[in-house]
Amino acid sequence: MHWGRAARVPVGFVVAILLVSTGCAGAASAAPASSTQTVTFESAATFSRPPNTGHIIEPISVVPPALAASGYVEQEFFASGTATAFSAKSTPSDGRWSITPTARARYATRILVRRPSDPAKFNGTVVVEWMNVSDGESAPDWDYLNPMLMRDGYAYVAVSAQALAVDGGKAILGQAAAVTTGLVQAEPARYGSLHHPGDQYALDIFAQIGKALEAPHPIALGGLRPKRIVAVGESQSAYFLTTFADAVQPRTNIFAGIFIHSRGGSGAPLSGSVTSNQGPNNLRIRTDLKIPVFMFETQTDLVLLGYARAQQPNTDRIRTWEVAGTSHADTYDLDGVSPSIIGCTTPINDGPQHEVVQAAFSAFENWLVDGKAPPSPPPFKLDSTNPPVLALDQNGNVIGGVRTPAVDVPVSTLSGAAPAGTTPLCQLFGETTPFSPAKLTRLYKSRAGYLDAYTTSLDKAIAEGYILGADRDSLLTQAMQVQFPA
Numbered sequence: 001m002h003w004g005r006a007a008r009v010p011v012g013f014v015v016a017i018l019l020v021s022t023g024c025a026g027a028a029s030a031a032p033a034s035s036t037q038t039v040t041f042e043s044a045a046t047f048s049r050p051p052n053t054g055h056i057i058e059p060i061s062v063v064p065p066a067l068a069a070s071g072y073v074e075q076e077f078f079a080s081g082t083a084t085a086f087s088a089k090s091t092p093s094d095g096r097w098s099i100t101p102t103a104r105a106r107y108a109t110r111i112l113v114r115r116p117s118d119p120a121k122f123n124g125t126v127v128v129e130w131m132n133v134s135d136g137e138s139a140p141d142w143d144y145l146n147p148m149l150m151r152d153g154y155a156y157v158a159v160s161a162q163a164l165a166v167d168g169g170k171a172i173l174g175q176a177a178a179v180t181t182g183l184v185q186a187e188p189a190r191y192g193s194l195h196h197p198g199d200q201y202a203l204d205i206f207a208q209i210g211k212a213l214e215a216p217h218p219i220a221l222g223g224l225r226p227k228r229i230v231a232v233g234e235s236q237s238a239y240f241l242t243t244f245a246d247a248v249q250p251r252t253n254i255f256a257g258i259f260i261h262s263r264g265g266s267g268a269p270l271s272g273s274v275t276s277n278q279g280p281n282n283l284r285i286r287t288d289l290k291i292p293v294f295m296f297e298t299q300t301d302l303v304l305l306g307y308a309r310a311q312q313p314n315t316d317r318i319r320t321w322e323v324a325g326t327s328h329a330d331t332y333d334l335d336g337v338s339p340s341i342i343g344c345t346t347p348i349n350d351g352p353q354h355e356v357v358q359a360a361f362s363a364f365e366n367w368l369v370d371g372k373a374p375p376s377p378p379p380f381k382l383d384s385t386n387p388p389v390l391a392l393d394q395n396g397n398v399i400g401g402v403r404t405p406a407v408d409v410p411v412s413t414l415s416g417a418a419p420a421g422t423t424p425l426c427q428l429f430g431e432t433t434p435f436s437p438a439k440l441t442r443l444y445k446s447r448a449g450y451l452d453a454y455t456t457s458l459d460k461a462i463a464e465g466y467i468l469g470a471d472r473d474s475l476l477t478q479a480m481q482v483q484f485p486a
Contacts, residue, residue, distance in 0.1 A: 043204075044211040045079040047220045050110070054190030057183055058112070059131055059158060060138040062335045065114070070150040073117045077220045078194065079159075079209050080108040083201040086247070086270050091279040093310075095246035095286030099270065105197035107205055109166050110183065113220050114142075115155040123153035124227035125365060128210055128255070130161045130237040134172045137165040140234040141261055141357075144332075148358040148468065152365075155224055157213065161206045161240070163272075166196035172236070199272030202240065203248050206231070210254040228368050229254070232361075234261035235328070236268075243267035243279070245293055246286050257292045257368050259361060260285075262328055264305030282309040285318050294364045294374065295320040296357060299390060299398055299416025300328035300428060302380060308388035314376045319367075321360055321466075322380045322401040325351035325414035327430025343423030349430030351414045352406045355471045363465055375465050377402045390416075396433070402466050405457040405475070409450070411435055411482050437485045447484040454479045 056076050058064075067074055082104050089098040116122050127149065132138050139158045142149070149156055160166055160183065168182035183191040196205075210229055217223050233241040238260045245258050246267065265281045285293050297320060301307045305328065314320060327349035334341070339348045363374035381391035381399040391399045396413035406414060413433040418426050435443070444450035458475055461467040467475070 043081055043083075043208050044215065045081045045205070045208040047077045047079055047111075047212060047218065049219075050076055050078055051190055051193075054187040056112070057186055057191075059142075060136055062143045062333060065142070065146065065150070067114060067150075070147070071117050071121060072114050072150055073222075074112060074114045075220070075222070077111050077113065078108055079111050079205075079212065080106070081205075081208050083107050083197065083204040083208065085198075085200040085272075086203070088247070088270055088279070091283075093280040093282045093284060095284050096288070097243075097247040097279075097286075099247050099251075103200075105201055106195070107197055107201060108194045109160045109196055109205060110191070110194060111160070111209060111220065112158040113155070113222075114150075114158075115222060115224060116153050119222075119224055121153045122155060122224050124225075125368070126155045126157060126213055126221065126224075126226045126229045128157045128159060128206075128213065128229060128231050130206060130231065130233035130240055131158050131165060132233070132235055132237045133162045133164040134236045136171055140237075140333075141232045141259075144234070144261070144354055144357045145232075145361055148362065148470070151470070152362075155221060155226065157209075157220070159206060159209055160196075161202045161209075161237075163196040163199050163202075166191075166194050199268075200270065202272065203244055203270070206240075206244065207248055207252050207254050211252070214254075228256040230257045230259060230364075230368065231255045232259040232261065238263035239266065239268040242283060242285070243270065245289065246283070249291065250286070250289060253290065255291060257294070257364060259364055260293065260295045261357065262298055262301050262305075263295065263307060263310075264301060265307050265309040281306055284310055284312040287315055287318065289317055291317065292364065292367050292373075293318050294360065294367075296360050297322045298326035298328050298353060299324070299380070300326075300430060301416075303388050303390065303416065304328070304427060308382065308385065311379060316373065319364075319374050319376065320379070321356070321374075321377060323351075323353065323356050324380070324398045324401040324403055325349075325406040325410075326353040326356070327351065327414075327416040328428040330429060333429075339426070339429065342425045342429065344418065344426040344429060345422070346419055347432040347434070348418070348426075349414055349416065350412075350432050351430075352404045352467070352475075355467055355475065356402060356404065358471070359466055359468045362468060377466075395435075403457075404461045404466060405454045405479070409444075409454045409457045411440060411450070437483075440482075440484055444484075447482070450482060450484065451476075451479060 084101045085103045086099040087102045330349040332354045380401045383389045383391045397407040415431045
């Protein structure tokens with residue numbers, strides 16, 4: 001197996017401007033839809049095994065998953081069928097989009113399945129991730145949601161939903177910006193039969209794969225019987241899932257829930273074109289959906305990516321967590337690699353996104369299983385809405401949102417914005433400004449005083465559901481590393 005070992009950057013800064021990846025293949029095999037065709041979405045993808053040759057090209061990952069040690073197996077399958085592209089009759093900002101089919105085209109893409117080797121350990125939920133192609137194909141939510149996914153017995157399916165992953169093209173930004181090879185070119189003996197007709201078909205391809213996973217004893221799940229199939233996606237993928245929730249999910253009812261991680265103020269265009277600029281920049285999730293939709297937002301997402309324009313109240317089907325002290329990407333994404341590799345000259349954000357994402361998804365799962373809605377934290381406080389400006393406390397940390405010890409018992413200022421003049425990529429990684437020894441002493445008197453306050457705050461966050469109890473020890477260990485004057 002091949003693992004991308006360079007620092008993974010699940011970024012979407014240019015997506016906030018362009019809304020969708022470059023590298024969309026043309027739709028040469030497309031045929032116009034019949035004028036009488038209706039949007040029925042009855043098709044399911046067909047799964048088949050890849051040739052027994054070459055090697056699996058894995059998505060770029062922070063750390064290769066210890067599958068066998070966690071009691072998991074991985075298998076790769078091809079997914080094929082005829083997908084439909086759509087145009088919009090209307091794209092109102094309340095999300096109640098009306099779409100119509102425009103063309104149909106054959107496709108063949110791939111999925112990666114990671115599941116418990118012992119069926120008795122499967123918890124009934126299949127997590128389907130729309131893989132991100134902003135920096136070459138990556139699976140950021142597999143990284144963010146583990147070790148929880150494997151610890152709790154989820155089945156996981158990574159979908160090569162976009163054309164760049166299959167047929168190649170120029171990634172939007174990041175280290176892979178110059179790489180043009182997709183699966184087909186990178187390993188033609190294995191992937192030569194794959195073909196993606198273009199990102200205008202990606203929404204239906206994703207829906208067809210989700211539908212195929214519902215089938216009794218689907219080949220791809222090794223005989224597991226799923227009780228729930230949910231969609232997840234981060235950054236660029238979150239833009240696509242926003243459009244999917246508003247335009248496609250109401251007509252398919254494919255997914256039992258949708259987890260949207262770090263979206264901006266708009267959705268991806270139905271056309272799959274970087275120049276279409278389709279849809280409003282204050283797009284909300286429609287309130288008539290029958291399924292839960294969870295949105296996880298960082299400080300960067302609100303301001304730099306424009307989510308502040310799309311904020312909406314929580315309902316019995318929509319929940320948003322704006323998480324204090326976080327940026328769109330952070331030290332977790334670099335896995336110890338120097339921030340200079342992405343053009344940063346100051347310490348980047350080291351906030352608690354990884355831990356809170358796991359708690360958010362756990363709350364999302366409970367919502368699906370027993371109907372108990374997740375906590376409903378207040379949004380960030382804003383000093384200004386146009387342009388959006390976050391209100392900050394005396395330590396420079398944001399007011400409101402999901403609270404954790406990182407901001408309530410701080411040892412630094414955690415920003416979602418990098419210093420002015422940094423590279424566009426670095427802007428996504430925010431900044432950490434450590435407090436001086438004198439300030440630490442003034443705030444907490446001593447190391448013991450700090451640890452006591454931190455522990456109290458941490459236990460409060462766990463009780464409120466914003467941190468998992470399983471992360472308590474590791475977070476306390478991190479707190480013990482904070483240095484105080486002798």
